Amino acid sequence: xxxxxxxxxxxxxxxxxxxxxxxxxxxxxxxxxxxxxxxxxxxxxxxxxxxxxxxxxxxxxxxxxxxxxxxxxxxxxxxxxxxxxxxxxxxxxxxxxxxxxxxxxxxxxxxx
Amino acid sequence: xxxxxxxxxxxxxxxxxxxxxxxxxxxxxxxxxxxxxxxxxxxxxxxxxxxxxxxxxxxxxxxxxxxxxxxxxxxxxxxxxxxxxxxxxxxxxxxxxxxxxxxxxxxxxxxx
Numbered sequence: 001x002x003x004x005x006x007x008x009x010x011x012x013x014x015x016x017x018x019x020x021x022x023x024x025x026x027x028x029x030x031x032x033x034x035x036x037x038x039x040x041x042x043x044x045x046x047x048x049x050x051x052x053x054x055x056x057x058x059x060x061x062x063x064x065x066x067x068x069x070x071x072x073x074x075x076x077x078x079x080x081x082x083x084x085x086x087x088x089x090x091x092x093x094x095x096x097x098x099x100x101x102x103x104x105x106x107x108x109x110x111x112x
Numbered sequence: 113x114x115x116x117x118x119x120x121x122x123x124x125x126x127x128x129x130x131x132x133x134x135x136x137x138x139x140x141x142x143x144x145x146x147x148x149x150x151x152x153x154x155x156x157x158x159x160x161x162x163x164x165x166x167x168x169x170x171x172x173x174x175x176x177x178x179x180x181x182x183x184x185x186x187x188x189x190x191x192x193x194x195x196x197x198x199x200x201x202x203x204x205x206x207x208x209x210x211x212x213x214x215x216x217x218x219x220x221x222x223x224x
Contacts, residue, residue, distance in 0.1 A: 009152065031210055042202060043155065045212035088154060092210045097162055098143045099170065100213070102155040
Protein backbone atom coordinates (compact mmCIF):
# COMPACT_ATOMS: atom_id res chain seq x y z
CA UNK A 1 0.00 0.00 0.00
CA UNK A 2 0.91 3.65 -0.15
CA UNK A 3 3.61 4.65 2.32
CA UNK A 4 5.02 7.92 3.58
CA UNK A 5 8.32 7.60 5.40
CA UNK A 6 9.71 10.40 7.53
CA UNK A 7 13.24 10.66 8.85
CA UNK A 8 14.78 11.08 11.30
CA UNK A 9 12.42 9.92 14.05
CA UNK A 10 14.20 12.07 16.65
CA UNK A 11 16.54 15.04 16.44
CA UNK A 12 18.23 16.74 19.36
CA UNK A 13 19.89 20.08 18.61
CA UNK A 14 21.52 22.92 20.46
CA UNK A 15 19.62 26.17 20.25
CA UNK A 16 20.85 28.05 17.20
CA UNK A 17 21.64 24.94 15.16
CA UNK A 18 19.71 24.09 12.00
CA UNK A 19 17.23 21.23 11.68
CA UNK A 20 15.86 19.29 8.71
CA UNK A 21 13.23 16.57 8.45
CA UNK A 22 12.60 14.59 5.29
CA UNK A 23 9.46 12.98 3.95
CA UNK A 24 9.56 10.32 1.22
CA UNK A 25 6.63 8.74 -0.59
CA UNK A 26 6.42 5.44 -2.42
CA UNK A 27 4.18 7.11 -5.02
CA UNK A 28 3.98 10.45 -6.81
CA UNK A 29 1.98 12.93 -4.78
CA UNK A 30 -0.47 15.57 -5.96
CA UNK A 31 0.46 17.70 -2.97
CA UNK A 32 1.77 17.52 0.58
CA UNK A 33 0.99 19.18 3.89
CA UNK A 34 3.10 19.81 6.98
CA UNK A 35 1.86 19.94 10.58
CA UNK A 36 3.47 20.76 13.92
CA UNK A 37 2.43 19.21 17.23
CA UNK A 38 3.72 20.73 20.45
CA UNK A 39 4.26 18.34 23.39
CA UNK A 40 0.86 17.46 24.86
CA UNK A 41 -0.91 19.36 22.10
CA UNK A 42 -2.68 18.67 18.86
CA UNK A 43 -1.38 18.87 15.26
CA UNK A 44 -1.52 22.34 13.74
CA UNK A 45 -1.39 22.93 10.00
CA UNK A 46 1.73 24.74 8.79
CA UNK A 47 1.72 24.72 5.01
CA UNK A 48 0.68 22.96 1.81
CA UNK A 49 2.90 22.42 -1.24
CA UNK A 50 1.40 21.68 -4.64
CA UNK A 51 3.86 22.37 -7.45
CA UNK A 52 6.87 20.34 -8.50
CA UNK A 53 10.03 21.93 -7.09
CA UNK A 54 8.02 24.38 -4.97
CA UNK A 55 9.80 26.21 -2.16
CA UNK A 56 7.91 28.16 0.49
CA UNK A 57 9.23 30.06 3.49
CA UNK A 58 7.68 30.98 6.80
CA UNK A 59 10.18 33.08 8.75
CA UNK A 60 12.92 30.57 9.72
CA UNK A 61 11.07 27.58 8.20
CA UNK A 62 11.71 26.53 4.59
CA UNK A 63 9.54 23.90 2.94
CA UNK A 64 10.46 22.13 -0.31
CA UNK A 65 8.58 19.78 -2.62
CA UNK A 66 10.76 17.58 -4.80
CA UNK A 67 10.91 17.84 -8.57
CA UNK A 68 9.44 14.36 -8.93
CA UNK A 69 6.79 15.13 -6.25
CA UNK A 70 7.82 12.06 -4.25
CA UNK A 71 9.65 13.81 -1.45
CA UNK A 72 9.53 16.91 0.67
CA UNK A 73 11.59 18.55 3.39
CA UNK A 74 11.22 21.05 6.20
CA UNK A 75 14.29 23.02 7.23
CA UNK A 76 14.47 25.25 10.30
CA UNK A 77 17.30 27.78 10.43
CA UNK A 78 18.75 28.70 13.82
CA UNK A 79 16.37 26.70 15.99
CA UNK A 80 14.76 28.24 19.06
CA UNK A 81 13.18 26.56 22.07
CA UNK A 82 9.78 27.49 20.66
CA UNK A 83 10.45 25.09 17.76
CA UNK A 84 10.22 22.07 20.07
CA UNK A 85 7.61 19.55 18.99
CA UNK A 86 6.89 16.85 16.45
CA UNK A 87 6.71 17.70 12.77
CA UNK A 88 4.53 15.59 10.47
CA UNK A 89 4.15 15.46 6.75
CA UNK A 90 0.83 14.30 5.32
CA UNK A 91 -0.11 13.25 1.81
CA UNK A 92 -3.42 12.42 0.14
CA UNK A 93 -4.18 8.73 -0.22
CA UNK A 94 -4.44 7.95 -3.90
CA UNK A 95 -8.04 7.78 -5.12
CA UNK A 96 -9.41 8.11 -1.59
CA UNK A 97 -11.00 11.55 -1.60
CA UNK A 98 -9.95 13.72 1.32
CA UNK A 99 -8.13 11.04 3.29
CA UNK A 100 -4.56 11.72 4.35
CA UNK A 101 -1.68 9.44 5.23
CA UNK A 102 0.69 10.88 7.83
CA UNK A 103 4.39 10.25 8.18
CA UNK A 104 5.60 8.91 11.53
CA UNK A 105 6.81 12.37 12.51
CA UNK A 106 10.15 13.83 13.58
CA UNK A 107 10.40 14.82 17.22
CA UNK A 108 12.61 17.87 17.68
CA UNK A 109 14.12 18.79 21.02
CA UNK A 110 16.14 21.98 21.45
CA UNK A 111 18.66 22.44 24.24
CA UNK A 112 19.00 26.05 25.36
CA UNK B 113 -14.36 30.61 18.25
CA UNK B 114 -14.12 27.02 19.58
CA UNK B 115 -13.04 25.21 16.39
CA UNK B 116 -13.08 21.45 17.05
CA UNK B 117 -14.24 20.34 20.50
CA UNK B 118 -13.66 16.83 21.81
CA UNK B 119 -15.11 15.26 24.94
CA UNK B 120 -14.00 13.78 27.22
CA UNK B 121 -10.34 14.86 27.48
CA UNK B 122 -9.34 11.82 29.56
CA UNK B 123 -10.96 8.46 30.16
CA UNK B 124 -10.00 5.19 31.80
CA UNK B 125 -11.97 2.08 30.89
CA UNK B 126 -11.88 -1.57 31.81
CA UNK B 127 -11.55 -4.20 29.12
CA UNK B 128 -14.94 -4.95 27.62
CA UNK B 129 -16.56 -1.63 28.51
CA UNK B 130 -18.06 0.56 25.84
CA UNK B 131 -17.90 4.29 25.35
CA UNK B 132 -18.47 7.04 22.82
CA UNK B 133 -16.04 9.84 22.07
CA UNK B 134 -17.75 13.04 21.01
CA UNK B 135 -16.55 15.59 18.48
CA UNK B 136 -18.17 18.81 17.30
CA UNK B 137 -16.93 21.54 14.97
CA UNK B 138 -18.25 25.04 14.40
CA UNK B 139 -16.40 25.87 11.16
CA UNK B 140 -19.12 24.59 8.82
CA UNK B 141 -16.76 21.94 7.44
CA UNK B 142 -18.14 19.08 5.40
CA UNK B 143 -15.32 16.63 6.10
CA UNK B 144 -14.56 15.13 9.49
CA UNK B 145 -12.00 12.55 10.64
CA UNK B 146 -11.06 10.35 13.56
CA UNK B 147 -7.41 9.46 14.13
CA UNK B 148 -5.50 7.56 16.75
CA UNK B 149 -1.96 8.47 17.74
CA UNK B 150 0.44 5.95 19.22
CA UNK B 151 4.11 6.57 20.04
CA UNK B 152 6.34 6.35 16.97
CA UNK B 153 3.42 5.67 14.62
CA UNK B 154 2.18 9.10 13.72
CA UNK B 155 -1.52 9.61 13.14
CA UNK B 156 -3.55 6.77 11.72
CA UNK B 157 -6.98 7.33 10.23
CA UNK B 158 -9.78 5.32 11.84
CA UNK B 159 -12.81 6.68 9.99
CA UNK B 160 -13.62 9.53 7.66
CA UNK B 161 -16.85 11.33 6.83
CA UNK B 162 -17.02 13.38 3.65
CA UNK B 163 -20.41 14.83 4.51
CA UNK B 164 -23.43 14.37 6.72
CA UNK B 165 -24.77 10.85 6.38
CA UNK B 166 -21.62 9.33 4.84
CA UNK B 167 -18.76 7.49 6.51
CA UNK B 168 -15.79 5.56 5.18
CA UNK B 169 -13.21 3.29 6.76
CA UNK B 170 -9.66 4.43 7.22
CA UNK B 171 -6.46 2.53 7.89
CA UNK B 172 -7.42 1.05 11.31
CA UNK B 173 -11.24 0.76 11.60
CA UNK B 174 -11.51 -2.59 13.40
CA UNK B 175 -13.12 -2.32 16.85
CA UNK B 176 -14.67 1.08 16.14
CA UNK B 177 -17.93 2.49 14.83
CA UNK B 178 -18.80 6.05 13.91
CA UNK B 179 -21.87 8.21 13.49
CA UNK B 180 -22.08 11.46 11.57
CA UNK B 181 -25.06 12.81 13.48
CA UNK B 182 -25.25 16.07 11.55
CA UNK B 183 -22.86 18.44 9.84
CA UNK B 184 -21.34 19.54 13.16
CA UNK B 185 -20.96 16.25 15.05
CA UNK B 186 -19.00 13.08 14.42
CA UNK B 187 -18.82 10.48 17.19
CA UNK B 188 -16.55 7.45 17.63
CA UNK B 189 -17.75 4.41 19.55
CA UNK B 190 -15.80 1.57 21.10
CA UNK B 191 -18.26 -1.27 21.63
CA UNK B 192 -15.98 -3.56 23.64
CA UNK B 193 -12.76 -1.81 24.62
CA UNK B 194 -9.47 -3.70 24.44
CA UNK B 195 -6.05 -2.74 25.88
CA UNK B 196 -4.75 -2.36 22.29
CA UNK B 197 -7.11 0.60 21.93
CA UNK B 198 -5.22 2.57 24.56
CA UNK B 199 -4.21 5.67 22.62
CA UNK B 200 -4.73 9.36 22.07
CA UNK B 201 -7.71 9.99 19.80
CA UNK B 202 -7.95 13.11 17.67
CA UNK B 203 -10.94 14.41 15.76
CA UNK B 204 -10.35 16.78 12.85
CA UNK B 205 -12.41 18.66 10.28
CA UNK B 206 -11.74 20.35 6.98
CA UNK B 207 -13.30 21.72 3.84
CA UNK B 208 -13.72 19.12 1.06
CA UNK B 209 -10.71 17.83 -0.83
CA UNK B 210 -7.11 18.19 0.23
CA UNK B 211 -7.60 21.15 2.57
CA UNK B 212 -5.91 21.91 5.90
CA UNK B 213 -7.29 19.85 8.74
CA UNK B 214 -8.20 21.44 12.07
CA UNK B 215 -7.72 19.20 15.06
CA UNK B 216 -9.36 19.02 18.46
CA UNK B 217 -7.34 18.78 21.67
CA UNK B 218 -7.63 15.00 21.78
CA UNK B 219 -8.98 12.35 24.13
CA UNK B 220 -6.43 10.37 26.13
CA UNK B 221 -7.95 6.91 26.57
CA UNK B 222 -6.53 4.15 28.75
CA UNK B 223 -7.98 0.66 28.78
CA UNK B 224 -6.98 -1.60 31.63
